[in-house]
Amino acid sequence: MEQGHIKINIDGREIIAKEGQSIVQAARDNGIFIPTLCDFKSLQPAGTCRMCLVKVGERYVSACTTIVSQGMSVENESVELKENRKSLIEMLFVEGNHMCPSCEKSGNCQLQALAYRYQMTAPRYPFSFTQRKIDASLPYLVVEHNRCIQCLRCVRGVKAKDGHDIFGFIDRGGAIHISVDTTDTEAATEVIAQKAMDICPVGALIKKGGAYRVPIGERKYDNEVIGSDVEKERDKV
Amino acid sequence: MSKTKLIVATTSLAGCFGCHMSLLDIDERILELVEVVEFNRSPIDDFKEFTKECDLGLVEGGCCNAENVRVLREFREHCKILVAVGQCAITGGLPAMRNGISMKELLEEAYFNGVTVGNKMIPNDEEIPAILDRVYPCHEIVKIDAFLPGCAPRADLIWEVLNRIIEGKSLDNLTYKNFKYD
Ligand code: SF4
Ligand code: FES
Numbered sequence: 001m002e003q004g005h006i007k008i009n010i011d012g013r014e015i016i017a018k019e020g021q022s023i024v025q026a027a028r029d030n031g032i033f034i035p036t037l038c039d040f041k042s043l044q045p046a047g048t049c050r051m052c053l054v055k056v057g058e059r060y061v062s063a064c065t066t067i068v069s070q071g072m073s074v075e076n077e078s079v080e081l082k083e084n085r086k087s088l089i090e091m092l093f094v095e096g097n098h099m100c101p102s103c104e105k106s107g108n109c110q111l112q113a114l115a116y117r118y119q120m121t122a123p124r125y126p127f128s129f130t131q132r133k134i135d136a137s138l139p140y141l142v143v144e145h146n147r148c149i150q151c152l153r154c155v156r157g158v159k160a161k162d163g164h165d166i167f168g169f170i171d172r173g174g175a176i177h178i179s180v181d182t183t184d185t186e187a188a189t190e191v192i193a194q195k196a197m198d199i200c201p202v203g204a205l206i207k208k209g210g211a212y213r214v215p216i217g218e219r220k221y222d223n224e225v226i227g228s229d230v231e232k233e234r235d236k237v
Numbered sequence: 238m239s240k241t242k243l244i245v246a247t248t249s250l251a252g253c254f255g256c257h258m259s260l261l262d263i264d265e266r267i268l269e270l271v272e273v274v275e276f277n278r279s280p281i282d283d284f285k286e287f288t289k290e291c292d293l294g295l296v297e298g299g300c301c302n303a304e305n306v307r308v309l310r311e312f313r314e315h316c317k318i319l320v321a322v323g324q325c326a327i328t329g330g331l332p333a334m335r336n337g338i339s340m341k342e343l344l345e346e347a348y349f350n351g352v353t354v355g356n357k358m359i360p361n362d363e364e365i366p367a368i369l370d371r372v373y374p375c376h377e378i379v380k381i382d383a384f385l386p387g388c389a390p391r392a393d394l395i396w397e398v399l400n401r402i403i404e405g406k407s408l409d410n411l412t413y414k415n416f417k418y419d
Contacts, residue, residue, distance in 0.1 A: 097334075099324075099330070099331065100324065101331065101419045103419075116417070119411070122321065122327045126377065127374065129333065129336035131337040131338070225413055
């Protein structure tokens with residue numbers, strides 16, 4: 001084994017991981033999909049959504065924030081974990097107002113795509129029908145609070161040119177909601193609106209003027225199950 | 238001996254009839270369908286009342302008024318398998334966007350303040366079914382046995398589900414490309 005590599009096993013399958021990697025990254029490198037929502041590429045993981053919950057020994061841990069260690073044994077695909085994940089997706093759907101038929105992100109939304117993967121029909125929890133605002137005051141960006149899952153991807157990933165924050169959070173717990181610094185001139189730019197829309201896993205950040213361009217049937221998750229791109233690599237490793 | 242046909246009832250509650258349109262969208266397969274099912278209470282054959290007990294009830298739309306609730310309960314009573322068809326039946330759908338807004342504000346917007354309102358008055362005839370405090374998904378009113386997502390559900394999904402029910406098969410793992418919420 002190369003220097004800096006270690007062995008772990010996921011669902012009984014031994015894989016080689018790089019030291020310092022998260023379980024999610026190591027799994028992905030080996031063609032194993034662990035569903036995620038708040039985890040995004042090279043951003044510092046935040047562990048806010050709990051979508052990636054796996055079992056290490058008897059403990060549940062979030063796979064995006066847990067670093068691999070030699071000999072670690074991870075459970076990912078059990079019936080119990082699948083059920084947990086489906087239940088968590090349902091909670092997210094009832095917590096906000098996710099009206100897929102009228103959402104610009106439909107077909108390209110990661111929350112919806114995960115719900116398709118786990119075949120959610122009707123959530124087992126009652127819908128909250130909570131009232132949240134839609135802020136369309138910026139020239140290029142719409143902030144649809146009804147759809148925000150508080151993953152913090154925008155806060156962590158969309159920055160001004162000199163690196164300062166544009167997105168932030170107000171309040172905590174159930175009242176938590178994102179806010180945009182509208183006094184910042186960069187917040188009003190098309191570039192930032194596009195970045196925000198691209199980084200948001202759901203339809204909470206929408207760039208004005210570009211919706212519904214891709215016909216139904218050709219959108220990202222219309223035919224492709226989320227995670228199947230990762231799983232396709234499995235046979236190659 | 239001719240096979241006994243599956244007896245089917247359908248209705249549209251707080252829906253737009255899009256789900257029924259999607260059912261008709263199975264195109265020429267409707268000829269195959271009438272070989273194996275018989276419609277009872279349904280807008281498709283214009284039966285206004287149940288004339289017999291049904292094997293399957295397809296419900297489009299959620300409940301926004303007392304009449305919707307009455308019809309839904311009647312469907313539950315007369316149908317062995319009751320299926321919520323489409324996002325409105327499953328989640329309340331677009332009509333449920335009113336949920337959380339006060340009734341006063343809603344009625345005033347619709348009958349007084351709306352830009353196209355001419356004769357300003359809130360309708361109050363006993364013939365008009367009472368409006369509910371909010372729109373309810375069907376499964377919050379009666380027990381629902383299966384859900385068919387989509388707005389409207391793809392015709393192919395409806396076809397797949399009908400066939401599985403006719404064949405007595407499970408509704409798990411429906412075809413991915415047909416299983417959509419929009
Ligand atoms: S707006 Fe989007 S990216 Fe930002 S926290 Fe909400 S869901 Fe996440
Ligand atoms: S992806 Fe790990 S907690 Fe969100």
